[in-house]
Amino acid sequence: MTRDKILVVGANGELGQALLRELGTEKAIAATRTANTPHVGFDHVRIGSDGNLPVATLKRCAAVINAAGSVAGDDQTLRSANIHLPRVIALAAKNAGVPRLIQVSSFSILGAAEYIDRTTKERPINAYGRSKAAAERLLLESSSDELSVECVRLPFLFSATKPGLLAPLLSLTTRLRYLPTVAGNPVRRSMVVYADAAKQLVAAAQSGLSGISFVADPRPFDYALLATILAEEADINIRILQVPRPIAASIDHLLPALGRRLLRSSLLDPCANRVGDEPLGLEEELRKLVRSTYGS
Template sequence: MTWLVLGASGFVGSAIMHALRSGGIDARGLPAPRLAASAQTPAALLEAAAGTDVQGLAAAMEGHDVVVNAAGLATPSASGGEDLLGANALLPAVLARAAAAAGTRRFIHLSSAAVQGRTERLDETDTVRPFSAYSRSKALGEQALALAADRAPGLSVVTVRATSVQGRGRPTTASLARLAQSPLASVASPGDARSPITSVEALADLVLAVGRHGDAPPRIVLQPWEGLTVRTVLEAVGGRPHVLPSALCRVAVRGGYGVSALLRGRLDGHVRRVELMWFGQDQAPGWALEEGLAPEPRVRAVLAEAQDRARTPGAASA
């Protein structure tokens, strides 16, 4: 089995490449093309993908059993634009067309659980509730890819929805460690809500399991929960979170979104991060658990390392 990973030099892509090579799998990376898009609907994005020349991409994909799209713009606070839509909404459908033309067996697209927004429980349905420019671009990418998959019946297409992925070298992980050790660290009472915090190593293991699976996985696979609550996440990075009244936290969240609405949604991403810190987000068990393919939880070790680095002078720049 041979694999091709687009975006192999990025945070998630490099973890997937490491997992593949550690498992003795023949894998190589390929830079993703830079695309721009103005289309705002799945159908229009599919039309744009159909008009994109994929000959060069298809030639690069030939001979590979599995193609992974780990490329895109991971910018949750982005305000939108053609580059964001091109990277997150148009690119998946273009790559799927190329993979089908190359005779690839399986195409795996890395998406984000942010597409389901503030829903109380993440799941593997095609229901999306985007709340920001970033989550909207990722949701459009999933929908355009689904339309492209319908036109390529010989290609197994799987969208893996990553949750809040943490790892060494990721700025959000360093920020989480600093926040946990600050007076702002807090959770909504009683503090036992599930947190979607996960590790990049577990995500890479999940991608391997999806690619290796003999039967066709479902079109959407959610990254499994790694067992931490909103309180234990902050404690794992050295924090001693305050437990705040749940009702007060809900009022504050509603107020934050209200202010953001006056600013055309510019603060949505920031308010959402606070909401997740306080209330977390539940997850349905999902396909990986049902198949016995849930990766080994690694997030505690990732957070412990982030705690050590945050407390070591000069570690952040090492």
């Protein structure tokens, strides 16, 4: 039997659907817990209640991309989705002779690190980050000549239709007409668009690398870019407000989650980026988001 398919686990999610679009019906098989395929025309299998996958399907696959997981919930929910499921998938893949597993991982493993490279220590600050770190350790321990495993760490993902935390940021910005930044320390954050993340995950599935890798758009998000796009696409003028360091420190102390989102950078070193240095679709997707939000 020819192994020429890539199994996308978690195909109902936004990233899973982007993976199906990137691969197309000839290459992808969708795996979900529901009975319905997320896209018409794709081969589809159900994930068992224990997390197992049909052996006959795995024997058709050159790789499995695990895009399933949970970002919220109690400890049991996170462990089940982010640790138990990947472990079961890896064992099933190895037993069926699948040569390659790509695990979708997260920058959350690195906690509040403001600059990220290959030496940045794991310091997860929430249960989600801890569960993703545990999954990485388990999967990399099982990596072998029979099943090579690559854990691809992704930052914040968004699209014009699924903006996530960018939606409340846009709302707050246009209401107040300013963006805060710590004096002398502009906010720069690595992000990636769903479609670009999917393209890089497919490339990973077709490579021979193993271990931990990082993917982000080489063009980081920053407030100057957002202000420019708001002015050009929606005729909304925003000022960047320099917040004195003592005030920023107070926000960080009293409201740490808000401080991390508004005032802290999270930037990937270009040398650690699997993508290289050519900008991807972040700026254009931001423009689409602003146009769709403000009807321009």
